[in-house]
Amino acid sequence: MTIFDPMMWLIAFRSLFQHRIRTSLLGGAIAVVTALLVALAGIYVGMKETLLVSATTLMSGHVNVAGFYKSTASSSSPVVTQYKQLMEIVRRDVKDLDYVVQRGRGWAKLISDSGSMQVGIGGIDIANEPGFLKVVNLKSGSLDDLKRPDGLLLFEEQAKKLDVKVGDRLTFSAPTYKGTNNTIDVTVVAIAGNIGMLSSWNTFMNDQGLRKLYQLNDETTGALQIYLKDLSKLRPVQEGLRKSFAEAGFELLDNDPRPFWMKFDGVNRESWTGQKLDITNWEDETAFVQWFVTILTVAATTLIFVLTVIIGVGIMNVMWISIRERTREIGTLRAVGMQRRSVLAMFVTEGFLLGLMGTGLGVLIGGALTAALNAAAIQLPKGAQLVLMSEKLIVTPTPGWIVFAIGFITGAITLISIIPSFRAARLKPVTAMSHVG
Numbered sequence: 001m002t003i004f005d006p007m008m009w010l011i012a013f014r015s016l017f018q019h020r021i022r023t024s025l026l027g028g029a030i031a032v033v034t035a036l037l038v039a040l041a042g043i044y045v046g047m048k049e050t051l052l053v054s055a056t057t058l059m060s061g062h063v064n065v066a067g068f069y070k071s072t073a074s075s076s077s078p079v080v081t082q083y084k085q086l087m088e089i090v091r092r093d094v095k096d097l098d099y100v101v102q103r104g105r106g107w108a109k110l111i112s113d114s115g116s117m118q119v120g121i122g123g124i125d126i127a128n129e130p131g132f133l134k135v136v137n138l139k140s141g142s143l144d145d146l147k148r149p150d151g152l153l154l155f156e157e158q159a160k161k162l163d164v165k166v167g168d169r170l171t172f173s174a175p176t177y178k179g180t181n182n183t184i185d186v187t188v189v190a191i192a193g194n195i196g197m198l199s200s201w202n203t204f205m206n207d208q209g210l211r212k213l214y215q216l217n218d219e220t221t222g223a224l225q226i227y228l229k230d231l232s233k234l235r236p237v238q239e240g241l242r243k244s245f246a247e248a249g250f251e252l253l254d255n256d257p258r259p260f261w262m263k264f265d266g267v268n269r270e271s272w273t274g275q276k277l278d279i280t281n282w283e284d285e286t287a288f289v290q291w292f293v294t295i296l297t298v299a300a301t302t303l304i305f306v307l308t309v310i311i312g313v314g315i316m317n318v319m320w321i322s323i324r325e326r327t328r329e330i331g332t333l334r335a336v337g338m339q340r341r342s343v344l345a346m347f348v349t350e351g352f353l354l355g356l357m358g359t360g361l362g363v364l365i366g367g368a369l370t371a372a373l374n375a376a377a378i379q380l381p382k383g384a385q386l387v388l389m390s391e392k393l394i395v396t397p398t399p400g401w402i403v404f405a406i407g408f409i410t411g412a413i414t415l416i417s418i419i420p421s422f423r424a425a426r427l428k429p430v431t432a433m434s435h436v437g
Contacts, residue, residue, distance in 0.1 A: 012349035027358040029314060030413070033307050034362025034405050035369060041401035042370045044300040046394035048293055052282075057131040058122070058198050060285035061101070061225025063238050065090065065245075066260050067253065067277040068267045069177075076267045077177035078105055078260055081275050083221045086245070090226055093244045094237055098227040101128055104210035105222030105260075108174030110203065112162040119158070119203045121172070123210030123222065131227060132204075137193035141166040145189035151206045152186040155199035159191045166191060172205075176215045184213045223260075234281055242279050251276045257284040308412055331428075344422060351417025355410035362409075363402055370395040 016023045056062060065086055068076040080086065083102055090100050104123025109116055124132065126146040133143060136153075145151050152170065154162070164170065166188050173183045186205060193199075211218070228237060242252055253276045256263060260278065267276075338346075378393040 009349060009353070012346055012353055015346070016350055016353060023354065026314075027354055027361065030355060030358025030409065031362035031365060033310070034359045034409055035366035037304060037307060037405045037409070038363055038366025038397060038402060039369045039373070039395070040300065040303060041405065042366075042395040042397035043373075043393070044297075045398055045401065046396040048297075049396055050394050051292055053131075054135055054195050054198060055286040056227070056282045057135040058195065058202060060280075060282045061223075062228045062231060062234055062282050063226040063241065064223050064280045064282075064285060065226065065241065065277060066223035066280065067275060068263070069275045070267070070273045073271050073273055074268055075179075076264060078264075079177065079216065079220050079222060080224065080277065081220050083224060084219060085248075086250075086277075087224060089244050089248060090224060090241065093240060094226065094228075096228050096230050096233045096237065098229045099128075099130060100224055100226045101125070101131075102207070102221040103223050103225055104207050104214075104216075106174060106210055106214060108172045108213065110158075110162070111171045111173060112164050112168070114163040115161060117158070117161060118201070120201050121210060121213075122202060122204045123207035124204050125207050135195070137195075139191050139193050141188070141190035143190050146204070146206055148187070148189060149206050149208045149212070150184075150186045151189040151209065153190040153192060153204040154188055155192050155194050155202075157194050157199055158203065159188070164188055172213055174213055176213075178215060182213055182215060184209060238279055238281055245277055245279075253278045255279070259285050308409070340426065344418075348414060348417055352410065352414045355413035356406070358413075359406045359409050363406060366402075366405075367397060370397045 065080065065083075066078065067080050069079050069081060070076045087100060087102065091097065094100075102125070104121070106121035106123065108119065108121055110119050124146065126132070126143055136143065139156060141153075143153070146153060154164070159165065162170070168188050169185055170188065171183055171185050173181065176182050186209060207221070210216075211220070226237070228234060242255075246252060251272075251274070253263075253267070256266075256278070257280070260280070263278070373393060373395045
């Protein structure tokens with residue numbers, strides 16, 4: 001008989017049932033490890049997706065069309081002129097487009113009656129921001145009020161530092177791109193929950209208000225943020241847009257995978273004037289998020305490896321004990337004509353069935369555990385919120401990870417069972433039948 005023979009599967013199943021106490025203990029251990037793996041994978045995926053969605057919604061699109069305008073060779077402004085024409089090209093040429101938004105960019109001093117702070121400003125048109133509405137957790141006020149030219153959104157941490165609430169008036173003070181200072185009064189219309197480090201320095205205001213602060217016309221913005229339906233198309237889209245803009249007569253900067261604020265010195269040293277576009281992606285603009293994602297990936301991989309080693313060693317020991325206890329049984333099977341390869345196949349099949357049943361149960365337990373964690377809405381510590389950009393623990397189990405858990409653990413158990421199974425297959429019938437203990 002071979003491992004593909006139905007009778008072999010029946011024998012293996014009956015053998016596991018006959019030794020059901022040992023099978024239950026070992027299967028339970030496998031189930032626990034699988035459940036932990038599914039839950040940890042869900043936590044990892046949830047953290048990763050939260051990081052990426054928060055960063056790409058608040059700071060960067062999947063692909064960004066930004067750039068610099070130089071009125072003189074030694075001074076540059078991080079703005080894009082003729083952005084409406086560029087948006088038309090994006091909508092025409094990006095086949096996998098989900099949506100595209102324009103965002104103003106600024107850095108200014110925000111002043112209240114009781115304090116002040118330097119903040120980054122994102123100028124948004126809230127009516128065309130579907131992703132923004134999903135990410136921001138509103139605590140008070142209304143996001144619709146960001147349609148007001150003087151509307152401003154703060155995060156809780158900022159509102160606390162400035163000692164303001166919805167309805168309070170503040171003042172922005174900033175140097176314009178023409179070299180003069182300007183101020184504008186704004187009204188707090190919404191306060192949102194903190195989103196990690198992003199809420200430490202970012203604020204959002206009506207895009208027309210931002211243009212008024214920096215004295216920009218309606219054809220100028222900070223960047224176009226492009227969101228794709230399929231992130232695997234990111235690189236082709238980025239390269240395709242460079243070609244499309246060049247064909248339309250726009251000048252482009254050389255590809256530089258760094259955030260825009262790190263490029264000022266290099267751009268100011270160059271002798272050109274006018275507009276040059278800069279095409280980047282979310283990995284370029286949010287490098288610190290990639291760093292956190294890499295740490296999470298390494299930690300998750302290490303933990304999975306450790307869990308696999310632990311269960312592997314346990315299974316190896318139990319299989320050796322099982323073979324020792326069943327030495328006389330093996331001798332009897334060999335005496336009645338079962339070939340060595342059939343003995344090997346029987347134990348390997350037992351290992352496979354044990355792994356499959358244990359992981360199947362573990363997936364059910366892991367699914368219940370992840371549902372319970374999400375339902376509990378566990379509040380993260382302040383330090384974790386800062387890094388993970390979320391107030392609560394989000395667990396996102398995925399079919400891919402579930403299939404991986406079943407396949408990986410079952411495969412590992414099956415492979416591990418080969419070594420003691422080979423030992424069992426080599427036993428001589430006379431020696432095995434005379435074994436005591």
